Amino acid sequence: MRKSIVETLDAFRKQELSFAEAELVLQEHKQQAELKRSSISRAQVPAADQPLWEALIRPGLEVAFQGLVGAAAEGLAYLLSRDQDAYRVAIALAAQAVEITEVLEARMGLLSQVTQRFILTAINPHSDVVQMEQVLEGSAESTLSFLD
Numbered sequence: 001m002r003k004s005i006v007e008t009l010d011a012f013r014k015q016e017l018s019f020a021e022a023e024l025v026l027q028e029h030k031q032q033a034e035l036k037r038s039s040i041s042r043a044q045v046p047a048a049d050q051p052l053w054e055a056l057i058r059p060g061l062e063v064a065f066q067g068l069v070g071a072a073a074e075g076l077a078y079l080l081s082r083d084q085d086a087y088r089v090a091i092a093l094a095a096q097a098v099e100i101t102e103v104l105e106a107r108m109g110l111l112s113q114v115t116q117r118f119i120l121t122a123i124n125p126h127s128d129v130v131q132m133e134q135v136l137e138g139s140a141e142s143t144l145s146f147l148d
Contacts, residue, residue, distance in 0.1 A: 004125060005029050005071045005094045009078065009087060022079055030072035035129045036122055037065035049115045052107065057115075060104045061122060067097035 003011060003025055012022040040061045045053045074090035077083065101123045108116045121127045 001126065002028065005068065005075055006091055009075050009090060012079065013087075019079055023076065026072045026075045026079070030069055030076070032128060033065045033068035033072065036132065037062055037069070039129045039132055040065065040122060043118065045115050045118075046112050049111045052110055053115070056107060057104055057111070057119065060100050061119070064097040064100040064104075064123070067093045067100070071097065 003017075005026065008017065008022050008025045008029075011017040012019070017025075040058060043058070071090045071093035074086045074093060078086040078090055104119065105123070108119055111119070118132060121132045
């Protein structure tokens with residue numbers, strides 16, 4: 001199981017991960033967050049879910065994933081420079097992304113089952129965009145789709 005951004009930076013600081021290993025993990029986090037953010041922006045939800053999706057859920061997810069992109073980028077900057085400010089910013093951005101997803105999870109009960117499953121898959125750090133999109137494709141009740 002891949003380490004989180006915070007765990008990766010911590011392991012690097014403790015010299016439990018090499019520069020190359022930490023760099024690879026952070027690059028993977030950055031790429032995955034960018035892909036998930038793009039997928040979220042293209043997702044179409046059922047009409048009943050539209051108001052909450054457009055007002056809170058989609059923008060919140062996009063900000064959370066952008067925060068993870070920033071956290072990974074700052075983490076990479078830390079690896080190169082050992083600058084403590086970059087380390088603190090990376091940790092703060094990662095923590096902020098977690099806080100945002102916790103707020104969104106609390107509001108999910110107001111959405112349809114298929115939209116809830118999509119969101120839970122999106123915020124799972126061990127799932128990828130393919131798994132997210134399979135949630136939508138695999139449901140007979142699904143009226144979610146993606147814009148091309």
